[in-house]
Amino acid sequence: MSRIAYVNGQYVRHADAAVHVEDRGYQFADGVYEVCEVWRGKLVDVPRHLDRLDRSLSELRIGWPMARAAVEFVLRQVVRRNKVVNGLVYIQVTRGVSRRDHFFPPENVAPSIVVTARSASPAAAKAQAEKGIAVVSYPENRWPRVDIKTVALLPNVLAKQNAKENGGKEAWYVDGDGNVTEGGSTNAWIVTKEGVLVTRPAEGGILRGITREAVLELVQKEGLAFEERPFTLTEAYDAKEAFVTAATTLVMPVTKIDDRIIGNGHPGTVATRLRDLFHTATDLKAV
Ligand code: PLP
Numbered sequence: 001m002s003r004i005a006y007v008n009g010q011y012v013r014h015a016d017a018a019v020h021v022e023d024r025g026y027q028f029a030d031g032v033y034e035v036c037e038v039w040r041g042k043l044v045d046v047p048r049h050l051d052r053l054d055r056s057l058s059e060l061r062i063g064w065p066m067a068r069a070a071v072e073f074v075l076r077q078v079v080r081r082n083k084v085v086n087g088l089v090y091i092q093v094t095r096g097v098s099r100r101d102h103f104f105p106p107e108n109v110a111p112s113i114v115v116t117a118r119s120a121s122p123a124a125a126k127a128q129a130e131k132g133i134a135v136v137s138y139p140e141n142r143w144p145r146v147d148i149k150t151v152a153l154l155p156n157v158l159a160k161q162n163a164k165e166n167g168g169k170e171a172w173y174v175d176g177d178g179n180v181t182e183g184g185s186t187n188a189w190i191v192t193k194e195g196v197l198v199t200r201p202a203e204g205g206i207l208r209g210i211t212r213e214a215v216l217e218l219v220q221k222e223g224l225a226f227e228e229r230p231f232t233l234t235e236a237y238d239a240k241e242a243f244v245t246a247a248t249t250l251v252m253p254v255t256k257i258d259d260r261i262i263g264n265g266h267p268g269t270v271a272t273r274l275r276d277l278f279h280t281a282t283d284l285k286a287v
Contacts, residue, residue, distance in 0.1 A: 004081040006074050006115040008065075011081060014116065023112055024095040028102070029152035031094030031112070032056035037247045038079050038087045038117065039279075042286035044247070046072060048210045053091070056149045061104070062095050065113035078115045087119040088248060092151060125250070129275055132255030132267045135183065135244070136168035137233055140175040146182075146207055160184040170244055172233070172257065175205065179230040182206040186244035186252070189215075190236050191270045197226035198235075205230075211245040211278075218277050224270070233257070241268025251275035 003014030025031035034053045037044040050068055057064060064071070075089050094112045098105030138159040143152075159171035163184065171184040180188050181200060187209040189199045197219055202208035219226050236242055242254035242262045251274045253267030262268075 001083065003116075003118070004078065006078050006113070008112055008114075011077070017114070017116070019094075019112055019114065020097040022100055023097050024105070025092065025112065025151055026094075027100055028095075029150060029154075030060075030062075031092055031151045032060060032062070032149050033090065033092040033151050034149065035247050036075065036089050036091075037250070037282075038084050038089055039282050039286045041079070041085050043075060043079070043089065044282050044286045045210050045214060046075065046287070048213065049247075052149060052208070052210065053093070057093060059145070059148045060095075060150070062093060062111050065093055065111040071113070074113075074115050078117045082117045082119075084117045084119050086122050087117060089115065089117040091115045094151070120248075129250075129252055129267065129272075132253040133169040133244075134163075134167055134256035135170045135172045135242075135254050135258075136163035136166045137174050137180075137258055138162055138171040138184075140173040140181050140205075142173070144205075146205065147202070149207060156184040168256075170254075172236070174233050177230075178232045178234065179205075180233055180236055182209075183244050183246075186246040186249055187212040188236075189243050189245065189271075190231055190239035191241035191268060192235070193238070193240050195225060195240065195270075197224055197270065198231045199226075199228060200230050201228045209245055209247075211247055211250060214281065215245050215251060215274055215278065218274060218281060222273075222277070237262075239263070241271055243268070243271035243274075250278050 004011050005014045005017035007017050034049045036049045092114045096109040096111050098109045142155045163171040173181040182188050237260040240263050244252050253271040
């Protein structure tokens with residue numbers, strides 16, 4: 001079966017899917033994106049992802065490429081046409097195609113939209129979660145507007161590649177005050193020795209992750225002790241547990257940060273429980 005992508009109004013073979021060389025996403029990283037989990041053929045938290053897309057677009061003064069309901073329809077179509085049962089659907093919207101010039105293009109230039117979907121193996125993710133991942137710290141070097149989900153991900157690419165070359169699966173950014181901000185493509189969490197969950201507030205320095213929000217709701221529902229506050233890398237080294245959250249990884253335990261083993265070196269009970277609860281909650285809310 002050949003993969004299908006949606007590009008500016010048409011469903012095309014993935015192998016043939018292309019945008020113009022003067023698309024502003026290609027030339028200026030002038031665009032935004034969302035990644036939504038597909039779980040048992042359904043989309044997880046799609047209203048929240050579209051709300052965040054709306055916010056990202058309006059922060060950059062890019063219009064919706066078409067009505068929000070039509071975008072949601074296309075997301076479902078691309079999932080269905082690619083027969084994705086478990087995996088991800090990706091949407092990217094850029095400021096459109098125009099002669100290369102830093103200034104915004106004329107008003108009549110329409111935003112570009114691309115949607116792709118791909119399968120992922122729940123068994124592989126489960127095996128990874130049972131083992132945990134290693135993360136490698138990296139100096140925060142991104143622009144201050146990381147709250148906008150832009151396609152300008154070069155710092156994230158370099159941080160994650162550095163992690164990979166040092167035996168890790170994720171990078172943890174550390175700011176000038178020694179605080180962990182977030183991962184290269186995930187939000188960062190720890191559980192202190194006292195059993196308190198800690199994650200950085202979304203008011204600055206991080207992307208407000210949809211998975212982070214969903215997990216915070218679970219944490220409150222379960223009555224677990226938690227604090228939304230910055231935490232340092234040193235505090236993370238000494239934590240009982242650590243984990244990351246994202247639509248791509250869900251709740252993924254961290255068992256090593258740099259050369260420090262976290263807790264007993266195995267996925268922690270809190271992270272493991274939250275991962276299980278997340279799936280149960282997902283069954284209820286995916287549509
Ligand atoms: N932080 C960054 C930098 C990300 O790129 C992502 C996801 O791509 C996240 C956090 C997690 O966000 P979400 O839970 O919405 O996937």
